[in-house]
Amino acid sequence: MNDSPLITLAQKLIQQPSVNPKHHICHEIITNYLQKLGFNIELMHFNDTLNLWAFHSCKRNQKRTLLFIGHTDVVDPGDLQCWNYPPFSGLINDNTLNGRGTVDMKGALAAMLVAANNFITQNSNYQGRLAFLITSDEEGTGINGTTKVVDTLIMRNEHIDYCIVGEPSSQQQLGDVIKNGRRGSLTAKLTIHGTQGHVAYPQFSKNPIHLVIPALSNLLKTTWDKEISRLFPPTAVQISNIYTNNNNNSNNVIPQNVILNCNFRFNDKCPINKIKKYTNEIFRHHTLNYHVDWKLSAEPYFSKPGKLTNVVINAVKYYQKFTPRLETTGGTSDGRFIAKMGAEVIELGARNHTIHKINEYIDLIDLKLLHSIYQKIIEDILLTHD
Numbered sequence: 230m231n232d233s234p235l236i237t238l239a240q241k242l243i244q245q246p247s248v249n250p251k252h253h254i255c256h257e258i259i260t261n262y263l264q265k266l267g268f269n270i271e272l273m274h275f276n277d278t279l280n281l282w283a284f285h286s287c288k289r290n291q292k293r294t295l296l297f298i299g300h301t302d303v304v305d306p307g308d309l310q311c312w313n314y315p316p317f318s319g320l321i322n323d324n325t326l327n328g329r330g331t332v333d334m335k336g337a338l339a340a341m342l343v344a345a346n347n348f349i350t351q352n353s354n355y356q357g358r359l360a361f362l363i364t365s366d367e368e369g370t371g372i373n374g375t376t377k378v379v380d381t382l383i384m385r386n387e388h389i390d391y392c393i394v395g396e397p398s399s400q401q402q403l404g405d406v407i408k409n410g411r412r413g414s415l416t417a418k419l420t421i422h423g424t425q426g427h428v429a430y431p432q433f434s435k436n437p438i439h440l441v442i443p444a445l446s447n448l449l450k451t452t453w454d455k456e457i458s459r460l461f462p463p464t465a466v467q468i469s470n471i472y473t474n475n476n477n478n479s480n481n482v483i484p485q486n487v488i489l490n491c492n493f494r495f496n497d498k499c500p501i502n503k504i505k506k507y508t509n510e511i512f513r514h515h516t517l518n519y520h521v522d523w524k525l526s527a528e529p530y531f532s533k534p535g536k537l538t539n540v541v542i543n544a545v546k547y548y549q550k551f552t553p554r555l556e557t558t559g560g561t562s563d564g565r566f567i568a569k570m571g572a573e574v575i576e577l578g579a580r581n582h583t584i585h586k587i588n589e590y591i592d593l594i595d596l597k598l599l600h601s602i603y604q605k606i607i608e609d610i611l612l613t614h615d
């Protein structure tokens with residue numbers, strides 16, 4: 230055991246094997262913690278997903294709201310034999326805290342909760358509200374997570390001014406990268422039809438794998454953006470899977486169909502209908518007999534830098550003596566749902582070099598720094614006048 234409330238809380242959360250979609254007692258731990266601080270707490274169940282919405286305020290001025298968002302679910306640890314320590318032990322060794330979720334993102338959850346605790350106990354009077362939105366489904370489909378809570382809050386005319394997302398944004402050093410937007414995500418499942426037959430008699434068949442190769446080459450060479458985006462990285466496509474109906478892997482069968490999963494990460498200079506149009510043009514140009522199913526999982530979001538961005542940059546500078554870079558790289562984030570509410574959103578979390586990997590860990594010094602930076606952000610937002 231150690232005597233740091235921050236490390237103890239982080240360990241307690243890591244010791245819950247809350248692999249998506251399970252939540253174990255993470256929400257209970259967080260509810261108890263916030264209850265003791267006098268937060269108003271509401272648990273929102275949507276089907277099997279448990280979400281927590283909580284806020285604390287001084288009576289004087291409730292107008293300004295600073296919200297922290299995060300998630301308690303983690304990805305599967307994978308092969309347990311490969312881990313140096315059991316993934317749900319929360320073991321400390323050589324100044325690191327080890328386990329699944331240390332970086333993504335139970336370390337950040339503990340850091341924001343302890344920062345809130347310190348702030349509230351040190352300041353009996355402040356301006357506005359301090360709020361938490363914590364879901365148990367971010368790593369899975371997320372359909373009953375943050376998005377549903379936000380819909381509920383919008384229906385109630387709740388207002389959020391500033392939001393910190395605790396996702397691991399940092400790269401080489403804690404706080405070197407903060408994020409204020411992400412590209413959108415669109416998936417195409419393409420089925421290309423051929424004619425099944427014997428590989429020794431190709432004249433009687435149409436091999437859909439052979440037919441699709443030139444089209445794929447074109448797809449990968451396409452420039453999708455009509456001009457360079459000033460806000461986001463370029464639109465890009467990755468083929469994430471290719472498979473056929475040749476399920477028993479026979480080496481003498483030309484398959485009937487080949488199926489491709491393609492994921493597009495798209496920016497503000499590339500509308501969805503353009504991606505669909507170009508893709509169809511390529512496949513038609515190669516006279517393929519095909520079918521495509523589209524699935525949009527996220528629109529791009531961009532949060533215009535304002536007061537919160539300045540506060541976050543200054544807080545990082547205060548502790549780290551460097552200025553963070555503002556980026557919109559990486560996968561989608563629940564920040565997009567909060568941006569919908571008109572809030573200024575900044576993502577700031579741990580270093581991301583071990584996320585979702587075997588032997589995920591966080592340096593204890595990073596965990597402590599993250600907590601100090603979060604606390605300074607709360608102070609700079611809620612102790613100042615507009």
Ligand SMILES: [Zn+2]
Nearest residue numbers: 333334367396
């Ligand atoms: Zn995460």
